[in-house]
Amino acid sequence: MNKNIGQNGVFPLFKGVPLRRILVALFVLQIFLAVGLTAYLSIRNGQKAVNEVASELRYEVANRVEQNLQAYLSTPRQVLRGNQNIIDIGLLKMENLATWESYLIKQLEIFPDAVALTASNEQQEHLAVEKLNDRQYLLRKADKSTGYDLYTYKIDRQGQRTQLPEVIKNYDARSRPNYQAAVTAKKFSFSQIFTPITKPTLLISASQPIYNSQGELLGVNSTLTHVSQIGDLLQNIKVGKSGQVFIIERSGLLVASSTTEEPFRLQNGKPIRLAASQSGNAFTQASAKYLETKFSNFDQIQSLQQLDFSFDGKRQFLEIRPLQGEPNVNWLIVVAVPEADFMGQIDRNTQTTIFLCLGALGLATLLGIITARWITQPILYFSTATKDLADFTKGEDSVVIVPGIKEVEILGESFNEMMQHLRKTFTAQITKNEELELQVKQRTQELQQEIQKSINSEQKLEKHNRALAELANHRTISEGNLETAFKVITEKAANALEVERVSVWLFNSDADGRLRQRTKLQCISLYERSNQKHSAGLERDRADYPIYFKSLTSARIIAVTDTRTDLRIQELWDELLETKNIVSLINTSIWVGGEVVGTILSEQIDIPRTWEVSEQNFVSSIAEFVALTLEVCDRKSAESALREAKEAAEVANRAKKTFLVNMSHELRTPLSSILEIAEALQNEVYGTVTEEQRQFLNTLESSGKNLLELINQILELTDIESSKIELQLAATFIPELCDSSLSFVKNLALQKNIQLSVQIPEELEPIQVDERRIRQVFINLLSNAIKFTHDGGKVWIEVQPNSTNEYIFFSVVDTGIGMLSDDLFRLFQPFIQVENASTRRSAGTGLGLVMVQKIVELHGGTVHAESQLGKGSRFTVKLPWKKVGE
Numbered sequence: 001m002n003k004n005i006g007q008n009g010v011f012p013l014f015k016g017v018p019l020r021r022i023l024v025a026l027f028v029l030q031i032f033l034a035v036g037l038t039a040y041l042s043i044r045n046g047q048k049a050v051n052e053v054a055s056e057l058r059y060e061v062a063n064r065v066e067q068n069l070q071a072y073l074s075t076p077r078q079v080l081r082g083n084q085n086i087i088d089i090g091l092l093k094m095e096n097l098a099t100w101e102s103y104l105i106k107q108l109e110i111f112p113d114a115v116a117l118t119a120s121n122e123q124q125e126h127l128a129v130e131k132l133n134d135r136q137y138l139l140r141k142a143d144k145s146t147g148y149d150l151y152t153y154k155i156d157r158q159g160q161r162t163q164l165p166e167v168i169k170n171y172d173a174r175s176r177p178n179y180q181a182a183v184t185a186k187k188f189s190f191s192q193i194f195t196p197i198t199k200p201t202l203l204i205s206a207s208q209p210i211y212n213s214q215g216e217l218l219g220v221n222s223t224l225t226h227v228s229q230i231g232d233l234l235q236n237i238k239v240g241k242s243g244q245v246f247i248i249e250r251s252g253l254l255v256a257s258s259t260t261e262e263p264f265r266l267q268n269g270k271p272i273r274l275a276a277s278q279s280g281n282a283f284t285q286a287s288a289k290y291l292e293t294k295f296s297n298f299d300q301i302q303s304l305q306q307l308d309f310s311f312d313g314k315r316q317f318l319e320i321r322p323l324q325g326e327p328n329v330n331w332l333i334v335v336a337v338p339e340a341d342f343m344g345q346i347d348r349n350t351q352t353t354i355f356l357c358l359g360a361l362g363l364a365t366l367l368g369i370i371t372a373r374w375i376t377q378p379i380l381y382f383s384t385a386t387k388d389l390a391d392f393t394k395g396e397d398s399v400v401i402v403p404g405i406k407e408v409e410i411l412g413e414s415f416n417e418m419m420q421h422l423r424k425t426f427t428a429q430i431t432k433n434e435e436l437e438l439q440v441k442q443r444t445q446e447l448q449q450e451i452q453k454s455i456n457s458e459q460k461l462e463k464h465n466r467a468l469a470e471l472a473n474h475r476t477i478s479e480g481n482l483e484t485a486f487k488v489i490t491e492k493a494a495n496a497l498e499v500e501r502v503s504v505w506l507f508n509s510d511a512d513g514r515l516r517q518r519t520k521l522q523c524i525s526l527y528e529r530s531n532q533k534h535s536a537g538l539e540r541d542r543a544d545y546p547i548y549f550k551s552l553t554s555a556r557i558i559a560v561t562d563t564r565t566d567l568r569i570q571e572l573w574d575e576l577l578e579t580k581n582i583v584s585l586i587n588t589s590i591w592v593g594g595e596v597v598g599t600i601l602s603e604q605i606d607i608p609r610t611w612e613v614s615e616q617n618f619v620s621s622i623a624e625f626v627a628l629t630l631e632v633c634d635r636k637s638a639e640s641a642l643r644e645a646k647e648a649a650e651v652a653n654r655a656k657k658t659f660l661v662n663m664s665h666e667l668r669t670p671l672s673s674i675l676e677i678a679e680a681l682q683n684e685v686y687g688t689v690t691e692e693q694r695q696f697l698n699t700l701e702s703s704g705k706n707l708l709e710l711i712n713q714i715l716e717l718t719d720i721e722s723s724k725i726e727l728q729l730a731a732t733f734i735p736e737l738c739d740s741s742l743s744f745v746k747n748l749a750l751q752k753n754i755q756l757s758v759q760i761p762e763e764l765e766p767i768q769v770d771e772r773r774i775r776q777v778f779i780n781l782l783s784n785a786i787k788f789t790h791d792g793g794k795v796w797i798e799v800q801p802n803s804t805n806e807y808i809f810f811s812v813v814d815t816g817i818g819m820l821s822d823d824l825f826r827l828f829q830p831f832i833q834v835e836n837a838s839t840r841r842s843a844g845t846g847l848g849l850v851m852v853q854k855i856v857e858l859h860g861g862t863v864h865a866e867s868q869l870g871k872g873s874r875f876t877v878k879l880p881w882k883k884v885g886e
Helices: 019-088 097-110 177-185 228-235 282-294 340-370 376-390 406-472 475-479 482-497 546-554 567-580 613-682 691-721 734-744 746-751 771-787 821-826 848-858
Strands: 116-121 126-131 136-142 150-156 161-168 203-211 217-226 244-249 254-257 264-267 270-273 305-311 314-322 331-338 501-509 516-528 533-535 539-541 557-560 582-592 595-605 730-732 755-759 767-769 794-801 807-814 862-868 872-880
Touching: 019 097, 019 203, 019 217, 019 228, 019 244, 019 305, 019 314, 019 331, 019 406, 097 116, 097 126, 097 136, 136 161, 177 203, 177 217, 217 228, 228 244, 228 254, 244 282, 282 305, 282 314, 282 331, 331 340, 340 406, 406 482, 406 613, 475 482, 475 613, 482 501, 482 516, 482 533, 482 595, 482 613, 501 582, 516 546, 516 595, 546 567, 546 582, 546 595, 557 567, 557 613, 567 582, 582 613, 595 613, 613 691, 730 734, 730 771, 734 746, 734 755, 734 771, 734 794, 746 755, 746 771, 767 771, 771 794, 771 807, 771 848, 771 872, 848 862, 848 872
Parallel strands: 755 794
Antiparallel strands: 116 126, 116 217, 126 136, 136 150, 150 161, 203 217, 244 254, 244 331, 264 270, 305 314, 314 331, 501 516, 501 595, 516 533, 516 539, 557 582, 582 595, 730 767, 794 807, 807 872, 862 872
16 A cells, blocks of 8 residues: 555645644634534524414414414304394394393303493483492493483392482494494494494494394494403513514504503503504514505405514514404504523523633644644544534534543544534423423314313304203294293293203182292103103192202292202202202293292202203293293183283263264253243243243353363364264464464453463465364363453463474463362363362363364374463363474
8 A cells, every 4th residue: 555645645735844833723624614614504503493383383373373362252153143133033023122230240250251241222222331349330220211321330149229410411322433334334243443432442343233124223222341351361471581462454454462551551541552663672663663664555465474583683473363253353463582592501501612612722732733743643533523513413422532642632632522512402492392282282182172171162152042042932932832832932941951840839829819828849841851751730739848948039040960969959969860860950930020939940860960051041031932822821811811801992982872873862852941931031032931940041051051061072073082073184374273262262261351362483384184173172172261260360382393303282271260280180080170169150061172182182292281270271282293294
């Protein structure tokens, strides 16, 4: 073998150079190459690993935020969908918000995320229940009884209320954002984030417009939640060591953040929305400004974007994605993580490696200068080890052993320690990545389980709603057929709940079937699901089960998971439950007319069962259907009795009419003869009469005319009541009507020196009335006014249309004797006159005002009386202003 390797290659270039320098130079060059390559590979591989981990972390965090938001936003949809179903089946009505109060309180107990539930209708009525704590609520109410001002009450779970001093005048819920958003969308929708009137905070509402079967808007049902709850969700999500999650609208306004920062600031006590680029948190502000620079318009962001930017000279990872699943909630989810969260340990390890390499380089150079002539072989060892160091990821360990030279041995040991340290660092990084992958996998499995659980709950709720809808449309319930209806209800309930037995029990009643005595429960209908069998007739006495009966009347729902241990039903265990292997049950009270009339009993056999809230709600709805069936049955019975009474009244009315006509004819003929004879005697046709006889004849004539007037009025009143009179409507000029009425009573007024007048606005259009009948009304009222006014008094007519020209008011006013307010209700009763010292001297039949009221009501109007004793009276006739041409 040729050993002369210095005569060719590159070695001639070093001719004349001392070997010590060549060795030192080459050794230093190798060390530099090894350290540079190691640092490059370390940094490159570390950066690649960091990018992958950061990308996966951002993606998983954003997924988790999106899933939490979707779960959070789905709750209002379920609440409002349930309310829509209840409204559709007629259990709640938008036209009567008073019945909503207890229902909204119950819903707040069931759905804790909701801050407030509201119901508003097109009549400007508004009802809102807001949760203060588990025992107290705020009730906000605006309707006709409050003058459409918004009153606030503090109420407890028993409905006891205390009015608070807070009153908002002229409150119209139809102008609020949640109402407007629902009306505009014409379907379920979320409103924009808005500021409530009462508190310095931000709210978002979910609203459902309610329409009737004709498609007319009845009102809006809404849920309100604090935006701060979204921030609480984000704060529970950890993003690296110092990463952040925040949500913004496409306008750039901040919705929520994982920091403690509120998405608004107070200005003059009112919250003002805060843009993310104006955030007080420097990291949030920098991330938002970078996004504004990157995207001139946030509407351009239609899919997931993974970005990075520099903040304070350091690299930051950023991910932004639109929220999916709610089309009208147009939010963007932003996840920002500093690179330093991942690179800290890697940077420290790299620095350590560099320092160790530099130290080794210095030591090797010094040893090379001193021991150059003995270091040729050790350099070969180090060269081989250095090559191994460049690829330290391989599984086998390389150890440098340099025997013979103590200093080189020490250098070899240091080199070995350095390699072991690098291997430990890399191994730790691999372990950390594997742990992170395991955590992501476990969390993914947990989320899948939660999603499956949610799907099962939704399917169960859909099954319940379908059963309720079928019951709502079943004709047996609307017909009030108890036996058939209860069979249908128990069968539907057992199948929907998937329980073995469902039964309807009612308390015993008195002999007339009205008063519930609660001394005995009687089973009206029992359905057994396994053999599809219906039965009835079982009874339970209060004396045998006192604790059970007390529980039924003191709680709406008794949900028992284990019948062996629950004290409320222990009395039933030995005799009734154990024998049939009933391990779980749920009792729901049936309320009719404000009292408990019975219970719905659902029983589970073999396997114990924990009753979910949705199942308890479903059983409560079944109890309401039973109550509805009982009420329909009672109403059918009442309608039948009313129909029989009406028929009897009609027969009696026809008999009365026949009697009055016959009697009037029989009385009027002889009475006319009496009046003619009295008139002939007064005219001395049959001879001269004395003054005393003339007085008797005058009394006879006056009494006869009063009697004839009474008979005529009775006949006319009978015709009106029997609807025989047909109004002859025609265009009538109001001034002429008033003047002609005053002319009829002018002589009566002159006798008592009473001043007559009329107050009519100018240019009133004619009115469509029966002129003769309305004139009769005014003459009766004017005659009464003159009769009960002292000599020298005043009587006048006032005419005034209302502001919309829909009605016109005619008032007959006097300065007469007046009457007590307690006597006003007796004025329009037939054959009754209000008596006092003055009225006793005035004759009358007591039918004049009755005739007035009947004629005015035939025209679609009303009569109203006001009076003050000693100061006069005012009788006001309100008529629809049917002007000519309408």
